[in-house]
Amino acid sequence: MILIHPPVAKPCEPPAGLARLSGALSQYKIKHEVLDANLEALLYLINSPISNTISPSGRWTARAFRNIFKNYNALKNWKIYSSIDRYKRAVIDLNRAVEMSVNNGVTLGLADIHHKELSPLKSRDLIRAAENPEENPFYPYFRERLPELVQRESYSVAGFSLNYLSQALCTFSMAGFLRKEFPGLDIVLGGGLVTSWMRNPKWTNPFKGLVDYLVAGPGEYQLLSILGIKGISEEHFTPCYDFLPLNDYLSPGLILPYSASSGCYWNKCSFCPEKAEDNPYIPTPINSVIMDLDALTAKIRPVMVHLLDNSVNTTLLMRLADDPLSVPWYGFARIDKLLTDIDFCRALKRSGCVMLKLGLESGDQRVLDCMRKGIDLETASLSLKALKKAGIAAYVYLLFGTPEETLSEARKTLEFVVRHKDEISFLNLAIFNMPVCGPEAGKFQTSSFYEGDLTLYTDFLHPKGWDRKQVRRFIDNEFKRNKAVAEILRREPPIFTSNHAPLFAMKGG
Numbered sequence: 001m002i003l004i005h006p007p008v009a010k011p012c013e014p015p016a017g018l019a020r021l022s023g024a025l026s027q028y029k030i031k032h033e034v035l036d037a038n039l040e041a042l043l044y045l046i047n048s049p050i051s052n053t054i055s056p057s058g059r060w061t062a063r064a065f066r067n068i069f070k071n072y073n074a075l076k077n078w079k080i081y082s083s084i085d086r087y088k089r090a091v092i093d094l095n096r097a098v099e100m101s102v103n104n105g106v107t108l109g110l111a112d113i114h115h116k117e118l119s120p121l122k123s124r125d126l127i128r129a130a131e132n133p134e135e136n137p138f139y140p141y142f143r144e145r146l147p148e149l150v151q152r153e154s155y156s157v158a159g160f161s162l163n164y165l166s167q168a169l170c171t172f173s174m175a176g177f178l179r180k181e182f183p184g185l186d187i188v189l190g191g192g193l194v195t196s197w198m199r200n201p202k203w204t205n206p207f208k209g210l211v212d213y214l215v216a217g218p219g220e221y222q223l224l225s226i227l228g229i230k231g232i233s234e235e236h237f238t239p240c241y242d243f244l245p246l247n248d249y250l251s252p253g254l255i256l257p258y259s260a261s262s263g264c265y266w267n268k269c270s271f272c273p274e275k276a277e278d279n280p281y282i283p284t285p286i287n288s289v290i291m292d293l294d295a296l297t298a299k300i301r302p303v304m305v306h307l308l309d310n311s312v313n314t315t316l317l318m319r320l321a322d323d324p325l326s327v328p329w330y331g332f333a334r335i336d337k338l339l340t341d342i343d344f345c346r347a348l349k350r351s352g353c354v355m356l357k358l359g360l361e362s363g364d365q366r367v368l369d370c371m372r373k374g375i376d377l378e379t380a381s382l383s384l385k386a387l388k389k390a391g392i393a394a395y396v397y398l399l400f401g402t403p404e405e406t407l408s409e410a411r412k413t414l415e416f417v418v419r420h421k422d423e424i425s426f427l428n429l430a431i432f433n434m435p436v437c438g439p440e441a442g443k444f445q446t447s448s449f450y451e452g453d454l455t456l457y458t459d460f461l462h463p464k465g466w467d468r469k470q471v472r473r474f475i476d477n478e479f480k481r482n483k484a485v486a487e488i489l490r491r492e493p494p495i496f497t498s499n500h501a502p503l504f505a506m507k508g509g
């Protein structure tokens, strides 16, 4: 079979989901290919004669095209991660060149794509993309690449790993192309986005006739079953990265993504899609995690490990503190008493931890309690201080506009950030989206502001009148303009955000 990672997603590390599936197929000696079509399509654009011969209008575009290879190569070199300003210029210029390489009503970037007519939130638009693959900006790439792969071993199944909205249009264009060219090929669709669609109680499959199998949740066992290997439900598979172009990703060496669990061990936050979708928490046994990481780091020699868990559980954190990885690592952790212990944070640092992503969400205790976040602000404050002392960067996530928040609570968040400006290395600001199938959606008056049968979020009437417009105004006019906040935000790597932030933390750039 062929496993495909479709465009468009951040091209900075290999796709972990496909590596897991490839590990399962390899274990059962099932012949397969893994195609990172996202990375290949980007390289196709960068190398295409169109990019090289286009006559750009404007100085910025001219500079972006002139430096397209230089910027691609610069992002693969450590040197640029010592200077956020030079890095920003390289990323923004490379993105500009990619954007200006296509037209046809499509706005393309390194990590996103927008079509002026087709929405990834509407199944009829995705079906239209499937019916007209030649209109996709990557058609010249995949019309050559996909047939060559399918015919190489007369493969009979193609599976797409669809995790982000930004991949949906290209996934359906490629699936539609395969359906037309190879009517006998079975098409399988899985991944995080497909899981979210299928967990909606109102889900009915709009893709019959185009997609043969839709898979929700971790796909290893279901894929094996589709391929005729039935009854496997507990076996652990070490991810396999052998078929991926590990030297080509936009990072200064390979960043190895690894999931030690799916779901979330906390699973209580009221706004969280994991909870709304009722995804079970499935941890990989710690010994298997350590064996996988040891084997993969010895074989692949990454410059860093990216732990993908929604929240790395405390048992694994403690094990890593006791039993260091041989390479630096980063990931999401919950703010917890354990992180207030400076000795523990120092042990984490010695284990290779360069950055922890922390979902603080709010600087107001009542808001946190109403969200069932399980975070105490005093603990958060002590954790940030201990991490800073230990030399671990903190990437803090904030969420504005939750049903319990008003301007005065949002200002408390601002005050918390200002008080901890020296301990917070990076900030991610988000505006609350209400999961369409979460318990909260029933409590508030809702309307579909995204308007589409595949939408995952719904608009709601804020009970205290703190609507999205006011939230946005507060963020833009007050929060971001605060001197301390602006200083933190200036460090944010554009487009690659938390994927590249730990590289700066390592280089002190």
Ligand code: SF4
Pocket: 264, 265, 266, 267, 268, 269, 272, 273, 274, 275, 310, 311, 334, 359
């Ligand atoms: S800790 Fe994160 S993943 Fe877990 S329930 Fe809360 S928001 Fe969701």
